[in-house]
Amino acid sequence: MENEKPAAVLSNAMAYDYSNFFSASGEDPFDLLDPFGKWWDEVRLKGYYQYELPIHSAPSTRVDVEDTKTGEIRRGLINFASYNYLGLSYRPEVKEAIKAAVDEYGAGSSGSPILSGTTALLQQLAADVARFKGKEAAMIFPTGYSANVGLIAGLMRAGDLVVADQYAHASIVDGMILSKAQSRFFRHNRPQELNRKLKGFDGKKLVVVEGVYSMDGDLAPLPEILEVCRARGARILIDEAHSTFLFGENGRGVAEHFGLDDEVDIHLGTFSKSLGGQGGFVAGSKALIDYLRGFSRSRFFSCALAPPIVAGLIKALELVEKEPELRKNLFANVEFMQNRLRDAGVDIGDSESQVIPIMIRNDETIFDIGEQLFREGVFINPVVYPAVGKHKSRFRMSISAAHSLEELEEGAEIIVRVLDRNGIIS
Amino acid sequence: MQLTTYEFKHCIGAMFEMSTVDARKILPGHLHPLEVQHTRSVFAVLAFQFTDSEVGAYDEVVLSVVTPPRIEPGKPLPQAAFYPFILATSTEAARQHAIERWSLPHYMKDLEFSFEEAGGKMRVSVLDEGSPVLELTVSEYSFKPTTNPYHCFMTDGDERLKVNIFMNAAHSQHEEETGELILYQHPMTESLDLEEVSSYPFREEWYGPGIQTFEEVERI
Numbered sequence: 001m002e003n004e005k006p007a008a009v010l011s012n013a014m015a016y017d018y019s020n021f022f023s024a025s026g027e028d029p030f031d032l033l034d035p036f037g038k039w040w041d042e043v044r045l046k047g048y049y050q051y052e053l054p055i056h057s058a059p060s061t062r063v064d065v066e067d068t069k070t071g072e073i074r075r076g077l078i079n080f081a082s083y084n085y086l087g088l089s090y091r092p093e094v095k096e097a098i099k100a101a102v103d104e105y106g107a108g109s110s111g112s113p114i115l116s117g118t119t120a121l122l123q124q125l126a127a128d129v130a131r132f133k134g135k136e137a138a139m140i141f142p143t144g145y146s147a148n149v150g151l152i153a154g155l156m157r158a159g160d161l162v163v164a165d166q167y168a169h170a171s172i173v174d175g176m177i178l179s180k181a182q183s184r185f186f187r188h189n190r191p192q193e194l195n196r197k198l199k200g201f202d203g204k205k206l207v208v209v210e211g212v213y214s215m216d217g218d219l220a221p222l223p224e225i226l227e228v229c230r231a232r233g234a235r236i237l238i239d240e241a242h243s244t245f246l247f248g249e250n251g252r253g254v255a256e257h258f259g260l261d262d263e264v265d266i267h268l269g270t271f272s273k274s275l276g277g278q279g280g281f282v283a284g285s286k287a288l289i290d291y292l293r294g295f296s297r298s299r300f301f302s303c304a305l306a307p308p309i310v311a312g313l314i315k316a317l318e319l320v321e322k323e324p325e326l327r328k329n330l331f332a333n334v335e336f337m338q339n340r341l342r343d344a345g346v347d348i349g350d351s352e353s354q355v356i357p358i359m360i361r362n363d364e365t366i367f368d369i370g371e372q373l374f375r376e377g378v379f380i381n382p383v384v385y386p387a388v389g390k391h392k393s394r395f396r397m398s399i400s401a402a403h404s405l406e407e408l409e410e411g412a413e414i415i416v417r418v419l420d421r422n423g424i425i426s
Numbered sequence: 427m428q429l430t431t432y433e434f435k436h437c438i439g440a441m442f443e444m445s446t447v448d449a450r451k452i453l454p455g456h457l458h459p460l461e462v463q464h465t466r467s468v469f470a471v472l473a474f475q476f477t478d479s480e481v482g483a484y485d486e487v488v489l490s491v492v493t494p495p496r497i498e499p500g501k502p503l504p505q506a507a508f509y510p511f512i513l514a515t516s517t518e519a520a521r522q523h524a525i526e527r528w529s530l531p532h533y534m535k536d537l538e539f540s541f542e543e544a545g546g547k548m549r550v551s552v553l554d555e556g557s558p559v560l561e562l563t564v565s566e567y568s569f570k571p572t573t574n575p576y577h578c579f580m581t582d583g584d585e586r587l588k589v590n591i592f593m594n595a596a597h598s599q600h601e602e603e604t605g606e607l608i609l610y611q612h613p614m615t616e617s618l619d620l621e622e623v624s625s626y627p628f629r630e631e632w633y634g635p636g637i638q639t640f641e642e643v644e645r646i
Contacts, residue, residue, distance in 0.1 A: 024495050177464045182465065
């Protein structure tokens, strides 16, 4: 069916955002495609081209990135965009393990984990994760996204209640929707608000928080949250996508950091960040994992994680355990950068981690500033509404253990110079 | 096309989460709520301080449920769309005008309004013979001259109506959650479960001074 109607008019394309095209009444599901396309064509050149820039090298501390506006490849940019927090994705040992697995297993798993896709490697990874996390069992998912969806929708049902932090990741929200449970959100990191949302509900309750919040870099106040959960008879899931393998004496995550590893009911993490690979996991009691094995649709209706990836993860986890200095280096780098930016008058919000939001608070000028950073030698991503609140726009900075002090200083100098030039620094 | 204009000194507004169950009860059958989160829809409160119009100066409060807009080829894509389920004004003339011209549902008494601006915040108190109806506080961010289009949906019996509205003024909006809403038990709020409406806005807007322009009512 061809759409020959003229598009809706956009007087100022930058005054609109994705949310304006989310929904509209009408008769044709394709009605929004044309106005969206016109908007996208205009805003792409004005700044949105900075998303999905092709990377032409490994996501290490320096990276080659294609400037899709000019066509050139900008080489050796200081990389503050990748989630490669421990620099493991390109370690020689990890690459060798992957190559060996390619020779033995080929490319993919060629099957659902419930049927033919569970390799011996996958079983080993699950056992290694459970042992590392100090839990009875663990289950591996093809992505962190599918781990949240599969866990929440696998456990909770219509008539139950799931209460998540308002900054919960989209995968948590989508799991809540699919579960058909009642969904509530409490004001970010406010245990009293959580208590209010749980009060008066008699059925099954699950509370979901994150160890480190991915756009603000702050930690959940886990002790206070847990106290509310116990008082209200709620189970608690902690999504440690940005904190597992990093926080805590043994790198188990924020739960270990607060000494509450055994008190948290369900632990979830991802392999795509600190381990530099792909996939996600849920760890907990054997009874929980056995149950989820039968009800996590996002797991058994997908192909299992590819064997070479699994082999790389097994090796990366081994390195995390053998090299605790990786975490020490990471947090030394984090302290350096946080101090460096704060001392220069840069607003870094409430960051307590390797995720540092460089606050700009202007949804239009951030793209111009981003372009300047990109052209002057820093690869960092602008984040605007609706990923964060209106005019809560920021550059999301990721620090890696692999960054040298020289790279951090060089990157900080560029950032401070550009922000100062644009009147951002106070 | 005949246009109707209203000059205002201030228009402040904020969006709050409300239960989708309540939103569906309020909306007519052909409209659906826009969900900001799963099972959470958007309740919008707007307060105007009009300085000039066909019916003179008056104050107004509008309670609405936010809905998806209609896509109209060749016409401006709106910033937002809403269904006002109850309004109140400070004068009878303004009330009659809005009912007759725009088919907007009104609380049929003059209410008292106070607009207090201090420290970058505007607080609007709405009273019914001295008893509070609501208090809305919105804070400013950074003002920029804009012309923003909106869709307003109404009903008149079985008729489904729509009017395009343009706000032409300096505009500030943000999501710092620094505002506040206090709703009191009152006929204007009886279709809401007050416990389910959040007390802090997820978005705050402030226009003013400027002009609000209505196009003609359309049947949809």
